[in-house]
Amino acid sequence: MVSLQWCGCADDSVKAVNNYQKAKTLWITVGLLAIFFVAEWSVGLWSQSLSLQADAGHILSDITALAISLLASFLAQQPAKKKATFGHQRIEVLAALLNGLGLLAIATFIILEAIQRWQHPAAILGIPMLAIAVLGLIVNLLNITLLHPHTHDDLNLRGALLHVIADTVSSIGVIIAALVVHLWDWWWADVAISIVVATFTGLSALPLVQESLKIFLEYAPESIDPVEVEISLKSFPGVVQVEKLHIWAISLDKVMLCANLTVECTTIQERDRLLNKLKTHIHKTFNIAEITLQLTSSQKPSALQIHPLFNQDLVFMLSTRKTN
Missing domain, CATH: 1.20.1510.10 (Cation efflux protein transmembrane domain)
Incomplete structure (x- = not known):
């Protein structure tokens, strides 16, 4: 994850x-x-x-x-x-x-x-x-x-x-x-x-x-269709399923998105690359600045080459900050 x-x-x-x-x-x-x-x-x-x-x-x-x-x-x-x-x-x-x-x-x-x-x-x-x-x-x-x-x-x-x-x-x-x-x-x-x-x-x-x-009421902004966002995320190779997709606005110019994605990745490096592509695509396409994505692999832990010393429920947190 x-x-x-x-x-x-x-x-x-x-x-x-x-x-x-x-x-x-x-x-x-x-x-x-x-x-x-x-x-x-x-x-x-x-x-x-x-x-x-x-x-x-x-x-x-x-x-x-x-x-x-x-x-x-x-x-x-x-x-x-x-x-x-x-x-x-x-x-x-x-x-x-x-x-x-x-x-x-x-x-x-x-x-x-x-x-x-x-x-x-x-x-x-x-x-x-x-x-x-x-x-x-x-x-x-x-x-x-x-x-x-x-x-x-x-x-x-x-x-x-x-x-x-x-x-x-x-x-x-x-x-x-x-x-x-x-x-x-x-x-x-x-x-x-x-x-x-x-x-x-x-x-x-x-x-x-x-x-x-x-x-x-935390509705999605008029300019953003959640269905289009979901379809766009699923279009990426490796994304199997999109769940718990939420889009809402804190203020008129501050939109937030969070979602759970099931992905197929064989290595941690592939997962990292997919994350970077997803965040860049969402920001450029839908102008959403604050994004939280939780990725869960559909593969077994061994397939992701996780070291045996780590717990299979290992969570890797990657935070990046965009400078405007």
């Missing part, structure tokens, strides 16, 4: 720089949103605009979500120790899940408020509503520019970006509503835009919640 564990990790210095840039971006975003929240909430109360008040509530949730993201990013950088053998990377996934659930809650709240406003309409000041909505659009576009480059491999920051995108759409909707209210005094436009914004907010949150739950 042979076990292989191979761990591929990014260079620590590169990770440190990336983490610093992410944290800096989040702090700038939080600062801009906090300043805008005070302005939008104040103008929303003054102008009697439901869409402005709803968007201000959304901004407040964004500030909370980004604060959670900052905390999660800090904790995720802490090294694996004691009982946290995988580290704290899933804290970022938890933060993303909370962000998604928060978006769904906000969408529900806005729709309920819109229904009440429809039943009890109020006079709305269109010009102040328009001015603050334009300012909100500028702030949100700036935040999207800051966040987008860091979201490709970070589910947590992707959740924060979704919040800001939802705010951007909300700002556009409020601008349209403000123009309609000012030009034609159609107060119902404010309510209608609020419902549209709430619907978009809820729909944008569903993929984030779904992807986060899949990681927590």
Whole structure:
């Protein structure tokens, strides 16, 4: 029986720089949103605009979500120790899940408020509503520019970006509503835009919640088909059977694989060569960095030329570490 564990990790210095840039971006975003929240909430109360008040509530949730993201990013950088053998990377996934659930809650709240406003309409000041909505659009576009480059491999920051995108759409909707209210005094436009914004907010949150739950439930990533992985392993000469194949994600960019393989090898050297071929093939084909394979020979111990002084249940551990 042979076990292989191979761990591929990014260079620590590169990770440190990336983490610093992410944290800096989040702090700038939080600062801009906090300043805008005070302005939008104040103008929303003054102008009697439901869409402005709803968007201000959304901004407040964004500030909370980004604060959670900052905390999660800090904790995720802490090294694996004691009982946290995988580290704290899933804290970022938890933060993303909370962000998604928060978006769904906000969408529900806005729709309920819109229904009440429809039943009890109020006079709305269109010009102040328009001015603050334009300012909100500028702030949100700036935040999207800051966040987008860091979201490709970070589910947590992707959740924060979704919040800001939802705010951007909300700002556009409020601008349209403000123009309609000012030009034609159609107060119902404010309510209608609020419902549209709430619907978009809820729909944008569903993929984030779904992807986060899949990681927590330890599903295989969408990009990797376990059946294809099994067929690929069986295609190697010497591999007789593949059992207990498990593929799961610790975080969005960290996928793990483990499996038990029955192999036909006549020598220890042949087994070692097969292990190296398997690990290289899995990494290059499926982009899985952390691999644990347990190989059990179908041959008798004597056929593998094991020295008689060793126990027939000898386990040979080979660990290699891939340097990115």
